[in-house]
Amino acid sequence: MTVTPRGRHAPVSEATTHRLSLLLRCLRILDGEGVGTISSRLLEERFGMNSAQIRKDLAQFGEFGVRGVGYRIPVLRDRLRGVLGLDRARIVVVAGAGNLGLALADSRNFNSPPFRVAALFDVDPAKVGTASRTGIPILAGTDIARQTQALGAEIGVVAVPAEAAGPTAAALVAGGARAIRNFAPTPLGPFRGVALKNVDLTLFLDGLSYLLAASEPAPPAPEP
């Protein structure tokens, strides 16, 4: 029984961890409904997942189910939390208290256990010293490194204009952040020992545009 204890496993694809996050959310829903056990077959039917894929994904981390029965939800939920590192509180700071930064920091889903958004940062003196709608303090943009360290933040979110993204990320890293999500439309170079993910909201419309174009007969029609 190849039980793979936590932290001991081969590198896993991002697609897999993404699906496991989704699966965890489904388990929470089912748990809330009082369901105690679920099979991969039922997960497929109810949530549109692929049952074989669920099993393969889980297999990379160990054995979590009971043959002939399925998965006991509380067990799988807890094991998954462990696998995804969600069994441990993580302090988050958000650089940039514009609409995007505030949207993230105040979001019921974003700022919820095990994640805690401890501070926002902004360079606007009018904002510094105030707090977001849900009470997250807005600190001075010049204090990012110091405050990140003081708060013990492991995760930094970059929600500043493109021009400021580089220095902002550097300050987060200097303050000890080990993971960064960058929402500025500028891919940030890698920092040693820091997990960095760029999310370019700008490009989201481009993706849709292509799909629209692909479903159209034949636009303006360039003369031959």
Added chain:
Amino acid sequence: MTVTPRGRHAPVSEATTHRLSLLLRCLRILDGEGVGTISSRLLEERFGMNSAQIRKDLAQFGEFGVRGVGYRIPVLRDRLRGVLGLDRARIVVVAGAGNLGLALADSRNFNSPPFRVAALFDVDPAKVGTASRTGIPILAGTDIARQTQALGAEIGVVAVPAEAAGPTAAALVAGGARAIRNFAPTPLGPFRGVALKNVDLTLFLDGLSYLLAASEPAPPAPEP
């Protein structure tokens, strides 16, 4: 010379179109610098792309370069715009005038040609009738279908709370939207003939969490 005229090509992966969007952005930068011609080799050096991949990606849509020389930037730029459907204006409406909706609608990068954000929608009577910082009118959330149609919007962005996401998307579709970006943390079922992409901001932290956990020695340590 397998020139593939616009609209005539095999289905292409999302990864490819994403890279082409990125490439187009690079071409704009180079064009702004007055560079007239660029080779895939140079694109690799300067922007960290993969030259072979650039050529393969482009190959799926036709032949765009000059052998022995490289790509003439204005030509490739225009052809790419055509391929990605960016040579045609697209009206966008954003449902939800909360922080996220406002952040998107007012973003210099989001609301810029060929995309035009024509309206925001919200159910809050205090917001309806006002406008965003950059002057985009906020219309009544009950008018989504009608206004979407009246404005001729092809793209709808869902930036409302999870509970409202389903009906909101349905209203956008009813109004004629053919592509939807959903930012609510609820995957929306497919609508016939509508390109729908879910972007779950909530899961962005989960992804980082896994990376943090993977780089940690061995957390709380469950006793053996």
Added chain:
DNA sequence: CATTGTGAATCCGTTCACAGCG
């Protein structure tokens, strides 16, 4: 006996290496 866990088969995207061409 239904369901998991998994080797084998398949699919798809990336990388390589070079023929073809301006």
Added chain:
DNA sequence: CGCTGTGAACGGATTCACAATG
């Protein structure tokens, strides 16, 4: 001659089909 365009090799992820098993 240099670079594009591309067939072939490669690798990783998904899907399939079934043996193992509580």
